[in-house]
Amino acid sequence: MTVRSTVAEQHHSACVLVLVDSRDGLTRELARAVVEGVESVAGAEARLRSVDEARHEELLELDALIVGSPNWSGITGKLKAWFDESGDLWESGELAGKPAGAFTAGWSRSGGIEATLLQLLHLLLAHGMVFVGLPWSERMRRSGSYYGATAHGEVTEDDRVQARALGARVAEMAVTLRGASS
């Protein structure tokens, strides 16, 4: 019996792994709003994990993945190293077809924030995941990107709204896909 089937039998709700790296807490704070968004969706549950504690086996247990990195002129080396260790899943395609999203927190709204999100997008697409972003809204003038949720300097209410929207959009897709495959 595979890990995946064991977990699917135990859990009826869609599991959304929110994987985050954060040195000083800003990205972690944004992650909590993403979790709120996931948990606002009936039939979805969030599992918040820091990159320090997350096990690669947990990738086999998820229905969707949302990854957050500080904007360190790109993602952190620690997060990249963690993904480098997921290469077996890249080959086997275990994550292909599952929904995914991204978020980042940095110091500046214009200091490379979208480049960091695109780096996360690249990693998730490389696993064959179905990337979910954010649609245009007036709020995007102040926070967020087509490529995911953002914060800079502090986590504002606009940032929280966008992060919750991202969590909810990914979770809704995960619940729908889980229903379609059961």
Ligand SMILES: Cc1cc2nc3c(=O)[nH]c(=O)nc-3n(C[C@H](O)[C@H](O)[C@H](O)COP(=O)(O)O)c2cc1C
């Ligand atoms: C090595 C390094 C590189 C950084 N590069 C950028 C950058 O290019 N653009 C930016 O806006 N902030 C940059 N920052 C600031 C961090 O993104 C900011 O401190 C952020 O809050 C870190 O997230 P955390 O609080 O979750 O650790 C950098 C910080 C470090 C330590």
